[in-house]
């Protein structure tokens with residue numbers, strides 16, 4: 001209210017102030033009030049997490065027990081046509097939406113007493129709220145989700161084709177014993193397959209029979225398989241039922257037989273397959289690294305399940321892309337970056353004419369301002385033939401949530417209990433860069449952190465060998481990546497900057513070692529490779545550490561199973577970045593450690609609150 005005192009007050013404000021104590025009086029803010037109130041509150045970042053991801057916008061939606069949901073109607077006639085008085089149940093301490101925006105708690109118990117646990121929560125979220133970067137998720141929904149998840153114990157409970165189940169254990173999750181579906185897989189796979197124990201909503205299909213789904217779950221929780229398995233299942237089922245493909249198979253077999261005849265003089269080439277240049281499944285991801293990563297999983301499935309998957313990104317030559325798109329043997333599934341696919345669709349609109357399944361992975365990035373026009377243009381062109389649209393992300397910003405509510409009001413929201421929380425087995429430490437011996441030298445603090453990580457006891461290895469620690473360092477600006485990497489290399493650390501200009505070979509070599517879940521060893525005599533731009537190393541050599549310096553976008557979604565340590569060189573701008581950066585460690589229930597370098601300019605209150613939320617295992621706001 002402070003701005004009102006110092007600013008000029010218009011007559012309407014005075015009027016409102018004088019009579020605001022009259023019960024039920026509602027005044028509309030005048031222009032001056034509106035202006036001052038927008039000035040007084042911090043402008044929220046455009047990357048603000050949604051606090052209501054699990055809530056569907058479908059007005060006919062039903063809750064998990066099948067009852068039609070009650071919707072509160074605002075407006076002058078909102079109270080009409082109600083059969084139950086809209087009074088609060090005094091025995092309930094939880095309300096569907098929080099008045100204070102916190103976890104659905106109204107702050108008082110059934111007898112009207114203030115809840116002490118909530119009072120303890122208050123300071124926890126203050127700085128995060130001031131920044132407007134994180135919000136809460138209804139915890140009531142999470143517990144219901146949990147109970148539904150316990151029904152599914154193994155991949156055998158999914159109504160997947162036997163070949164897909166075989167491929168899972170033989171190729172995709174090989175070398176893993178006793179694998180069980182993860183929470184998001186337990187929720188999403190049956191629902192996308194339209195299984196009986198999947199989540200159903202009364203109005204999930206539109207008039208064209210299209211279904212829309214949102215898969216939202218914490219980082220490293222197996223979202224890729226959660227959408228890939230049902231999509232490939234649908235692809236194979238549709239293929240089996242497609243008369244054009246059956247006719248082609250018959251023609252192909254006949255032609256093969258004819259060509260084996262000794263006196264055959266006819267054509268030696270085959271007619272193109274019905275799917276040539278017209279794939280049925282498209283998976284969009286924001287970066288070339290993710291194309292490779294998701295492509296690896298799809299290819300592993302394709303050997304056993306028999307479908308043709310192709311990868312399109314800037315790292316792959318146009319010749320190879322054209323050859324696989326127009327291969328006479330056809331194409332089933334494409335994993336691509338939006339820019340590349342869009343430019344291909346511009347030159348050949350038929351590419352998007354047969355798409356039945358479109359998956360938009362890292363949906364918050366792909367619907368953010370940079371990508372949004374391209375992503376939506378692909379979406380619009382694929383809509384006529386589309387049967388399933390799947391949006392997938394570990395973080396749902398309010399902007400994406402609002403977009404979904406307006407464009408896909410019937411989207412089925414599949415969320416896990418730990419959405420927007422940092423994996424529980426990740427701990428966060430802080431280094432005060434202001435203090436001795438760093439004196440605000442972040443490079444020195446970062447180097448020191450890497451040295452102390454390298455000294456931590458590692459796995460048992462042979463004589464003459466060292467257990468290698470793979471460390472990710474995150475900076476806020478792209479330009480800093482090379483600068484920090486050069487400093488580390490100069491000081492004897494094997495480091496590489498991950499950005500657009502990094503030589504592709506070096507980048508993929510380093511990424512491969514970070515994404516491998518198996519332990520890495522190095523010889524005691526190993527020396528770090530100097531990057532071409534960096535001066536030669538002149539100090540101690542650190543053979544048992546490998547470092548990638550990256551920004552958030554470069555590392556999004558990368559499955560860095562081998563990483564246990566993440567250094568946040570800069571305090572992330574938003575809690576969304578906190579989630580993605582710390583999410584590179586502690587994947588699939590592994591242990592992980594984050595270290596924040598807190599300088600004089602950084603918001604320590606945010607760091608403290610993130611640590612507190614992590615300690616409590618709660619979602620960030």
Ligand SMILES: Nc1ncnc2c1ncn2[C@@H]1O[C@H](COP(=O)(O)OP(=O)(O)OP(=O)(O)O)[C@@H](O)[C@H]1O
Pocket residue numbers: 172173176179180181182185217218219220221222223224225393394556557558559561583587588
């Ligand atoms: N049921 C399972 N059991 C064990 N490991 C699994 C299972 N499902 C997937 N994985 C493995 O877990 C790792 C993480 O999976 P994935 O990359 O799909 O996570 P994600 O949820 O997409 O993460 P992010 O949000 O960071 O992109 C992968 O290496 C994958 O092979």
